[in-house]
Structure formats: structure tokens, C-alpha cells
Amino acid sequence: MTSQSLSHSRNGVNSARALLNIPAILGYVDIPGGALFGVGPKGYIVHDNGLTEDFVDYNWFKAHKKDRLDKDFVPVWNHTQVQFNPNQLPEHVKNGKLRGMVAFGFNVMIWPQPQVYEEAIKNMDFACATDYFYRDETHHDMDIILPAAMNYERYAPFGTHAGNKVSVRTPVKPMGEAKEDWWIALQLGCLVDDPKNFFDGDPVKACDSILKKWGTTYADAQKNLPNMTQVQGAKQQPLKYEKGLLRHDGQPGFDTPSGKIELSSNITKMHNLGTIPIYVEPYQPTAEYPIKLINGTRAPYITHSKTRSDSPYLLEIESMSTVDINPEDAKARGINEGDKVLIKNQYGQARARARVSIIVPPGTAGMQYGWRGDQNTQVLIPREWDKLSGYAPYFETTVQITKEA
Numbered sequence: 001m002t003s004q005s006l007s008h009s010r011n012g013v014n015s016a017r018a019l020l021n022i023p024a025i026l027g028y029v030d031i032p033g034g035a036l037f038g039v040g041p042k043g044y045i046v047h048d049n050g051l052t053e054d055f056v057d058y059n060w061f062k063a064h065k066k067d068r069l070d071k072d073f074v075p076v077w078n079h080t081q082v083q084f085n086p087n088q089l090p091e092h093v094k095n096g097k098l099r100g101m102v103a104f105g106f107n108v109m110i111w112p113q114p115q116v117y118e119e120a121i122k123n124m125d126f127a128c129a130t131d132y133f134y135r136d137e138t139h140h141d142m143d144i145i146l147p148a149a150m151n152y153e154r155y156a157p158f159g160t161h162a163g164n165k166v167s168v169r170t171p172v173k174p175m176g177e178a179k180e181d182w183w184i185a186l187q188l189g190c191l192v193d194d195p196k197n198f199f200d201g202d203p204v205k206a207c208d209s210i211l212k213k214w215g216t217t218y219a220d221a222q223k224n225l226p227n228m229t230q231v232q233g234a235k236q237q238p239l240k241y242e243k244g245l246l247r248h249d250g251q252p253g254f255d256t257p258s259g260k261i262e263l264s265s266n267i268t269k270m271h272n273l274g275t276i277p278i279y280v281e282p283y284q285p286t287a288e289y290p291i292k293l294i295n296g297t298r299a300p301y302i303t304h305s306k307t308r309s310d311s312p313y314l315l316e317i318e319s320m321s322t323v324d325i326n327p328e329d330a331k332a333r334g335i336n337e338g339d340k341v342l343i344k345n346q347y348g349q350a351r352a353r354a355r356v357s358i359i360v361p362p363g364t365a366g367m368q369y370g371w372r373g374d375q376n377t378q379v380l381i382p383r384e385w386d387k388l389s390g391y392a393p394y395f396e397t398t399v400q401i402t403k404e405a
Contacts, residue, residue: 008395011280013076013388015266015291019279026262030246032238037246041164041214041233042360045082052210053248056082074390075271085390087111087383090120100126104181105148108138109370110393112381113347130184137372139228147178155218156179156203158211164233166211168221182206222320234371273387282396285363289345289398292368293330295377296394297322321371325401326364330356333403340404343367345397351404365401369394 006016028034043052053059061082065071069092070085071078076081077085092098106129108117121127122141129139130146139145153174159167172343174180182203189198199205204218211217216230221229234245244250253259258265264275285292299318320395323343325335335341342349351374352367359364369377380399381392 005395007386007389007391008296008393009282009391010384010386010393011278011282012386012391014277014280021263021277024263029261030238030241034238036236036238037240038241039164039236039245040233041166041231042214044160044233053393054213054388055206055210058082070390074385074388076267076273076388077390079267079271086120087385087390087392088134090116093123094125098124100124101128103127103129105131106138107135107370109135109376109378112378112383112394114376116383130181135372136401146184147172147176148184148242149178149180154182154203156180156182156207158207158218158221159228161228164214164231164235165228165233166214166216166221167228168207168218168225170222170225171399269389274362283393283398287400289400290363291325291399291401292364293343293345293377293380293397293399294360294364294371294395295381295397297324297366297368299368300387321350321352321368321375321377322355323368323401324355324357324360324366326360326362327356327364328359329365329401330354333401335401335403342402342404343377343380343399344402345380345396345399347382349374350377350380350399351375352377354401365399 006012006019009015023029023035037351041052043054045051045053045056045058065078066077068084069214070088073088075083079232089098101124108114108121111117118137118141121138127142128144128146129142130148131139132148134145141217149171152169153171155169158169161167180203183201185200185207186203189195190201195201199209211221211231213232216229216231240246241254242252244252247253247255247259251259254261256262257270269275283292285303312350320340323341325341330336335354335356337354338352341352341354343352344350350367350371371377381394381397384393385391
């Protein structure tokens, strides 16, 4: 199992491929006692957020990959993923390919050089967002901002769990005019097409279109609360590749062009991006920027940019972003626990409060991301991309850290 953090570099996919090739070479994949592929209810697509092939019209998405704007930017991603890769949004706006958008939970603070994305939104013909809070950097150039219902105020989506179990909600009434994301999306669909194609705008009907194929309904699952509901689906078992349980076409083998586990990938070869995983050296420390920055540390009470200046109670817990710095590096810079520091490189700079800790090794710093204003570390990250995934080098940038006067 690899974490998302591994892929947050310019060569993250190849790094993950190299690691995952080890159990394949040793013969540990899809065998008794080895690494088994996850299973779920009928038609379940794990990499598409728990939706089913029928619900997302999988064949339609596959047929239109060639029309997507990410096909030249990340052709392997385009080939393998239903989701569009949005990292070149500024370029698409600049060349007139993208003129409007409706965004759910949209947050420019997650991108490298977020000011570039702010400018792109400003230059769109139309932009709409739904969100829990008003977030100035993301929303100040939006034409419409809709209030989104929070987790306990919505029906969709339901949870899908190991053992073919699902969990639903009995939501409380949303505050004010807030509406859940699925309701908003389905209502927009009803405006531009036959409402029957969008479940008459009803999120529960949309959920039931999936749940009924699994042998239950939302209402029946609610009756089981607080317990989860068992649904129909494949049982976990080894040797699924022999039974045609791993491929969308139902044929024996693995879900690759050859039907085999490909140490040498036919898909990357098809797009002239090599065959086997190739090592690319990450950014190395320099005299000017001697510390490697791990940009992604999170506090349990902070999620992305939700809880900065718009949540004063949480700011009482932590009033300023923090950076973890090793005692050796702190001593060399005259930095003590709690000092205000400046983190800087050739791309930008951010402020934080120092936490002197052996949690990070010498020459490494770990910093929270997504804080607003002059504490936003995303300005330290260049817009350079993994050729396979389009991910930015969040975990390999180098910086200098100095004590603020």
C-alpha cells in the first residue's frame, strides 16, 4: 500500500510503480496469503469514489477521453482515469478552451502558485462555487456562490465499506438556504436535460439507482441504523484474475492491455513515456536553499483552508501556521521553539511559527499547507508536473528558513 504523499513529486507515479513491482516480482499478488485486490458491490468502481459503471456511464467517459483538455498534458492519466486532471486550468482559460465552471468544494489554496489560479478565475466568463464558508482567495472573483450543506445535513453520498456494507444517514435539516452538493448538481441537470435523467433532482432517488441494484434502498438502510447494511457483491477471494473478476470486459487476467501484470507498461510505451519505472533525482539542497520542505503536514482540526481566519475558535487552539524544524537546523539559525520564521525559496515565501522537534531529520522541514495570506506555503511550490499524473513536487522543494527579526 502506498500513501498519497508518495505521489506528490515530479516522479511520484514511477516511484509507486517501482515499489508495487516488488510484490509482483515476488509472486505475492492475488494469491492466498498475498496482496489481494479490493472488491465491492456489483459494478463498483473503487477509483471513481465508490460510484458504479452504470451511474457514471463508464463507456461514455471512455469514448470521450480524446475530447478532454488533459489528453496532451497527462496522456497516461487521460487514458486510465475517468476524472479530468484540472492542474492546467490557467492555461486552458488563457487559450480560450475553458470559459466557465461550476465548482464544488473548490479551493485554489491546494495548487502550487495559487495566485495563478486566482487570476484564471478572474478571467473566466462565468464561475460558480458551492462551499461551506466564504473563502476570499477562492471566491472573490466568483459570479455566484451557493451555500453547501455539511456532512450531517445531507443524504448523498452514502458510505461503502469492506465486506459489501453501506452506511446511510438520517440528516438534520440544513441551516439557512444550504443545499447538498448532489441536490445542486442534479437540479442543474434538470435545467439542461430531461429531469428523469437526473432523478428529478432528488439525491435519494440517485442513491437508490445504485442501492437497488445491490439489493436494498436508502429507506431500508436507514431502518438498520446505527448498523450498516449488507448488500450484494463479490466476496473477497484469491485468484480473481483466473475468474475474470479484475477486468471490465470480464475476461481472465489483469486490467491491463496485455492482461498481465506489466512491469514494462504498454500504456506508458503507447504515449512515449518509457516502459519500466525510471528514477528521476528529486530536487537537491543547495547552499542558498539547504532544507528540503515536506509541504503537507496537517493538524487534526484543520482541513485544507476551511478553518483559518473564518474559524476564530479554532484559531484559539492554533493561531498561526507551524513548521517543524530539526534541533540542529534550528540551532544553526538561532531559532527557538515558538519563534516566528520566514520560509523562502526562488518561487515565494511564507511565514510560520517554529516547532523544534526531532520528528523531522536534519536538513528537512515539515510545514502545514493551505493557510491563508502570508502563511500559505503553496507559493513555495513550482508549477512543474509529474508527466504521468500531473502532480506537483509538494514533497521535494528546497527552502531556506530564517528567524524573523
